[in-house]
Amino acid sequence: MIRVIHSEFAKLKRSLVLLLCAAAPTMVALLSAVMLMDRDKPTTWPMFAMGSAAMWSYFMLPMTVTALTILVAQVDHGPKAWNHLLALPVPRWRYYAAKALVVAFLVAAMSVALVVLLPLAGYAGEALAPGRQLTGSFGWAETGWLLARMFAGSLLLIAIQLWAALRFRSFVPPLVIGIGGTFVAVAATASKQGAFFPWLIPTNALASDPVRAAMAIQVGLYGGLAAGLLMLIDMARKESPAS
Amino acid sequence: MTAAIETTNLARRFGRQVAVDGIDLDVPERCVYGFLGQNGAGKTTTIRLLLGLLKPTAGSVRIFGIDVGRRRIEAARLIGALVETPCHYDHLTGRENLAITCRLLGAPKTEVDRVLETVDLLHAADRRVGGYSLGMRQRLGVARALIGRPKLLLLDEPTNGLDPAGIVDMRGLIGSLPERDGVTVFVSSHILAEIDQTATHVGLMHGGRLVLQAPVDSLRLAQAKTVRLKVDRPDDTLALLRSMDIAASRQGTDEVVIDPSCAAVAASEIAVINFLLVERGIRVSGLEVREPSLEEIFIRTIGSGFAPAAAPPPLALAA
Numbered sequence: 001m002i003r004v005i006h007s008e009f010a011k012l013k014r015s016l017v018l019l020l021c022a023a024a025p026t027m028v029a030l031l032s033a034v035m036l037m038d039r040d041k042p043t044t045w046p047m048f049a050m051g052s053a054a055m056w057s058y059f060m061l062p063m064t065v066t067a068l069t070i071l072v073a074q075v076d077h078g079p080k081a082w083n084h085l086l087a088l089p090v091p092r093w094r095y096y097a098a099k100a101l102v103v104a105f106l107v108a109a110m111s112v113a114l115v116v117l118l119p120l121a122g123y124a125g126e127a128l129a130p131g132r133q134l135t136g137s138f139g140w141a142e143t144g145w146l147l148a149r150m151f152a153g154s155l156l157l158i159a160i161q162l163w164a165a166l167r168f169r170s171f172v173p174p175l176v177i178g179i180g181g182t183f184v185a186v187a188a189t190a191s192k193q194g195a196f197f198p199w200l201i202p203t204n205a206l207a208s209d210p211v212r213a214a215m216a217i218q219v220g221l222y223g224g225l226a227a228g229l230l231m232l233i234d235m236a237r238k239e240s241p242a243s
Numbered sequence: 244m245t246a247a248i249e250t251t252n253l254a255r256r257f258g259r260q261v262a263v264d265g266i267d268l269d270v271p272e273r274c275v276y277g278f279l280g281q282n283g284a285g286k287t288t289t290i291r292l293l294l295g296l297l298k299p300t301a302g303s304v305r306i307f308g309i310d311v312g313r314r315r316i317e318a319a320r321l322i323g324a325l326v327e328t329p330c331h332y333d334h335l336t337g338r339e340n341l342a343i344t345c346r347l348l349g350a351p352k353t354e355v356d357r358v359l360e361t362v363d364l365l366h367a368a369d370r371r372v373g374g375y376s377l378g379m380r381q382r383l384g385v386a387r388a389l390i391g392r393p394k395l396l397l398l399d400e401p402t403n404g405l406d407p408a409g410i411v412d413m414r415g416l417i418g419s420l421p422e423r424d425g426v427t428v429f430v431s432s433h434i435l436a437e438i439d440q441t442a443t444h445v446g447l448m449h450g451g452r453l454v455l456q457a458p459v460d461s462l463r464l465a466q467a468k469t470v471r472l473k474v475d476r477p478d479d480t481l482a483l484l485r486s487m488d489i490a491a492s493r494q495g496t497d498e499v500v501i502d503p504s505c506a507a508v509a510a511s512e513i514a515v516i517n518f519l520l521v522e523r524g525i526r527v528s529g530l531e532v533r534e535p536s537l538e539e540i541f542i543r544t545i546g547s548g549f550a551p552a553a554a555p556p557p558l559a560l561a562a
Contacts, residue, residue: 007343014334079330084387087294087326088347089319239297 004090004098008072017071017106024064025110028056029117036125036132044136045122049143050206052118057150057202059182061107065154065161066178068106072099073165073174093236096166100228103158111147118143150202153217155224157181157198163231195219245308247272247395247427248293253302255288262288264451265302270429270444272307273421277442277459278431279541284448286431287327290399293429294324306395323393325401329384333373337364337383340372341390350391358386363412377404385413396420398430402437414441439537447541455541463534470501470513472520473529480525484516497528 012018032052036043076082085095119138126133160181164174181199194200195207195216204216248270255263263285270276280286291297293304295315304311306318331340341355359365362382367375372383381404388396401417402410418441420426432438438445445462447455455462471494474480480499484491490502513532520527 003346003349007346010339010343010346011332011335013339075332079332080328081330081332083291083296083326084324084330084344085347086296087319087322087324088344089316090347091316 001094001098004094005101008095008098008102011075012072012102015071015075017068017075020064020067020071021106021110022113024060025056025114025117028052028060028114029121031055032118033121033125033128036122036134037129039132042132043134045119045134045138046136046142048122048134049118049139050146052114052121053143053146053150054203054206056114056147057154057205058185061150061154061202062157062178062182062185062199064110065103065107065158066175066182069103069158069161069165070171070174070178072103073162074171077169077171091236093232096232096235099166100159100162100231103162104155107154107158108151111151115140115144115147146205149205149213149217153201153205153220156201156220156227157224159224159227159231160198163227163234166231166235198223245272246270246305247274247307248276248429249305249308250293251303251305253289253292253304254300255292255297256300261451263292263299266448266451266453267456268446268453269456270427270446272427273425274443275417275421275428275430275441277438277445277537278429278448279435279438279445279537280431280433280448282433284433285451286433286448287399289448290324290326290397290429290431293397294322294326295319296326320391321394322397323388323390323395324397324399325381325384325388326397326399328403329380329387331372331375331380331383334371336369336371337375337379337386338368340383341387344387344390348391354390354392358389361389361416362386378406378409381405382409382413385416392424392426394426396426396428396430398428400432401430402432402434410437417441435537435541442537445537459537462537462540469533469535469539471529471531471533472499472501472516472527473497474499474520475526475528479523480520483519483523483525487516489516 029052032048032055035051036048076085086092122134122138161174161178164177165171168174185194185197185199185203188194188197188200189203195204195212196219198220201216201220205213207213207216246269248268250266250268252265252267253263254261254265266289268289278286278289288297292299293306293311295304295311295318299312307321309318309321311318332343335343337359338355341358342352345352345354356365359368362385364379364382364386367379372380375383381401385398385401388398398417402413405413414437417428417430420428430438430442442459444458445456446453472480474497477493477497477499481491481493484499484501491499492502494500513530517527517530
C-alpha cells in the first residue's frame with residue numbers, strides 16, 4: 001500500500017495539484033488580511049481566526065475539494081492510464097484507497113498551512129493599515145482544533161467528490177456536483193438539516209450550539225469513512241473505473 | 244510443458260454484440276505468437292480478457308497454468324503488457340513514468356535504465372513525455388511492459404507510430420526476447436507482413452472467432468507453393484500445363500503462374516514441366532517456386548480485408 005501511495009504522490013509532481021494546495025489557503029489568508037484592513041470596528045485575534053475559518057469552510061474548502069479530487073482523478077483519466085494500472089499485480093482497491101488518502105492528506109496539509117498563514121495575515125493587515133489592531137493573542141491551539149474539526153467534518157465531502165471524480169471520465173459531473181453542493185449549502189446554512197449536508201458540515205464546526213457542532217462533525221467523519229469504504233467496494237468491482 | 248496462455252471457450256459480449264466468441268488459444272512457452280485479425284476482429288478485447296481487465300462472459304484464461312479469473316494478481320506478476328495506445332503521464336519525464344511502474348511492481352530502480360536502453364530511449368529519458376513523438380511513446384510503452392522481466396509479454400499493435408527503422412528495431416527486439424530472456428511474446432497486429440517476419444506461431448481472429456491457429460512452419464508446409472514461370476510463349480505453356488491437368492493463369496506478357504489452389508506440384512513435376520517446355524522449344528528464362536506468405540494463407544482462409552502489406556507506416560517525428 002505504501003508503494004501505491006508513493007506512486008500517487010509521484011504522479012502529482014509538476015501538476016496543478018500542488019499549486020492549488022498552495023493557492024487555496026493563501027487566498028483565504030490574503031482575503032482575511034484585506035478584510036481586516038477594511039474593517040471599521042476593532043476586533044480580536046479569536047474573532048479574526050473564526051472569520052477566516054468560516055470563509056475557508058463555507059466556500060473555499062468545498063470548492064478546493066471539488067477541484068482537488070477532479071485533478072487527482074484526471075491524472076489517470078486524462079491519459080487513460082487505467083488500462084496499464086489495472087493490469088499490474090496490485091489489488092485494484094489500493095489505487096482508489098491511495099487516492100483517497102492522498103486527497104485527505106492534502107486537505108489536512110492545507111488546513112495546517114492556513115493555521116500558519118492566519119497570524120501572518122493578521123500581522124500584515126495590522127502593518128498595512130495602522131489603527132486596525134487585533135487585540136488579544138492568536139490562539140494556536142484553538143484555531144488548530146477548529147480547523148482540525150473542520151477537516152474531520154469534510155471527510156464525507158471528500159469521499160463523495162472523489163467517488164464522482166473517479167466514477168466519471170469527464171470532469172463535468174463532479175464539477176457540477178461540487179458547485180451545486182456549495183450553492184445549496186449557501187441556501188441551507190441556517191436550516192436544521194444543514195448539519196447533515198456534506199458541503200455544509202465543516203461550517204457546522206463553528207455552530208454556537210456545541211451539540212449540533214459535535215453531531216455535524218461526527219456525521220462528516222463517520223459518514224466519510226463509510227462513504228469511502230463504499231467507494232472502494234464499488235470502484236474495485238468495476239472493470240473500468242470511469243464511464 | 245505448461246502453455247504460456249491457454250483459453251477455453253473464452254467469450255465476451257457487450258450487450259448484444261459478441262466481441263469474442265468461444266476461442267481456444269494455445270500459446271506455447273518461449274514463442275512469438277502473432278495474433279492477427281482485421282480491425283474490430285476482437286484482438287484487443289481478447290488481450291483485455293487475458294489481462295483480467297475484462298471479465299469473460301464465458302470460458303476461462305490460464306497464464307502459465309494460473310487461472311486469471313481466480314488468481315489475477317498471481318498471473319499478472321508474470322505479464323508485461325502494452326494495451327492499445329500507450330498512455331503515459333505527459334507532465335513527467337520518461338524516466339519518472341517508468342519509475343512509477345517500477346515502484347508499483349516493487350522492481351529495483353536499475354530496471355528503469357535497463358529497459359530504456361533496451362528500447363533505445365536513454366537519450367530522451369529525462370525529457371517530459373508530452374514532448375515525445377508517437378514512436379517514442381510507443382517505445383516507452385514497450386519499455387514499461389518489460390519492467391520486472393515478465394515471462395509473458397502482451398503487445399497490442401506495438402509498431403503503431405514507429406518509423407521504418409523503429410519497426411525493424413521492434414521486430415528485432417520481439418524476435419530476440421524468447422531466446423535471450425526466455426520470454427513468450429504475444430503480439431497482435433492487423434498488418435500481416437509485420438507478423439510474417441517474426442512470429443513462430445500465429446492465430447487468426449475473424450468476427451470474434453479464432454479461425455486459424457498453428458505454428459507458422461506447419462502452416463506454410465500445409466499450403467501449396469506458388470510456381471511462377473517466365474517464358475517466351477505463354478499461351479503454348481498454358482496449353483501444355485492444361486494437358487497435364489495443372490491449372491494456371493497468365494500474368495503480364497511473359498509470365499505463367501500455376502494456381503496454388505490446385506494440387507501441390509512436387510519438385511520432380513516442376514523438373515518435368517521445365518523439361519517438356521524446353522523440349523517444345525519454349526524458352527524458359529525464369530522459374531520460381533515460392534512459399535506462400537501469411538497474407539496469402541490468410542486471404543485464402545478468410546478472404547481479403549487485411550491492411551496491405553506494403554502500406555508505409557506513418558513516420559515518427561524526429562526524436
